[in-house]
Amino acid sequence: MFILSVALQTSFFLDVWLLPLLLGAAPIHALIELPEHLGCNSSTTNLFKNTRTIRTNKFVEWFTNGNNWHVEHHENPAVPMEYLRERHKQLAPKIEYLEPSYREFYRKFFRDLISRSFRGESSQAAFKN
Numbered sequence: 001m002f003i004l005s006v007a008l009q010t011s012f013f014l015d016v017w018l019l020p021l022l023l024g025a026a027p028i029h030a031l032i033e034l035p036e037h038l039g040c041n042s043s044t045t046n047l048f049k050n051t052r053t054i055r056t057n058k059f060v061e062w063f064t065n066g067n068n069w070h071v072e073h074h075e076n077p078a079v080p081m082e083y084l085r086e087r088h089k090q091l092a093p094k095i096e097y098l099e100p101s102y103r104e105f106y107r108k109f110f111r112d113l114i115s116r117s118f119r120g121e122s123s124q125a126a127f128k129n
Contacts, residue, residue, distance in 0.1 A: 001013045001014055001017040001018070002014060031102075031106075032064050032067055033067070034109075035052050035054060035070075035099070035102070035105045035109075036051065036052060036067070036070045037050060037051055037052065038052075038109075039052075039097070040052055040096070040097050041096070047071055047074040047075060048071060048091075048094045048095055048096055049096045049097075051070050051071045051074050051097070052070055052071065052097035052098070052099060052105075053068065053069055053070055053071040053072065053088065053092075053095050053097070053098050053099070054068040054070075054098075054099040054100075054101065054102055054105055055068070055088075055098070055099065055100050055101060056068045056101055056102060060102065061085070065081060066081035066082070066084050066085075068102070069081075069084035069085065069087070069088055071088075071091060071095050071097075072084040072087045072088050072091055075087070075091060
């Protein structure tokens with residue numbers, strides 16, 4: 001896109017590629033990826049303790065490409081995304097960090113972040129459920 005924009009002496013191609021990337025895709029991707037391990041027990045290799053699964057509706061599951069089933073994915077990366085929901089039924093009792101929704105995860109996350117800032121604590125402190 002950069003080369004095309006320079007060659008045609010226009011910013012149009014950069015605008016329709018770079019701006020949506022920076023203002024849309026990148027922040028949304030970060031919000032999808034953030035919950036995977038944040039606040040989980042990073043001192044263990046036990047995937048049921050160091051990874052999070054988020055239950056959600058089928059649209060959000062599609063939108064995140066099944067990323068919400070993160071424990072299930074780590075348990076067996078060869079399982080196709082469309083089977084992770086079924087795999088979750090078998091693994092759910094073992095999962096330590098299981099959120100009912102992205103909304104609930106981010107409600108807790110921002111509540112914790114705001115609470116830490118009012119107490120003057122580092123924002124780098126790990127989010128805890």
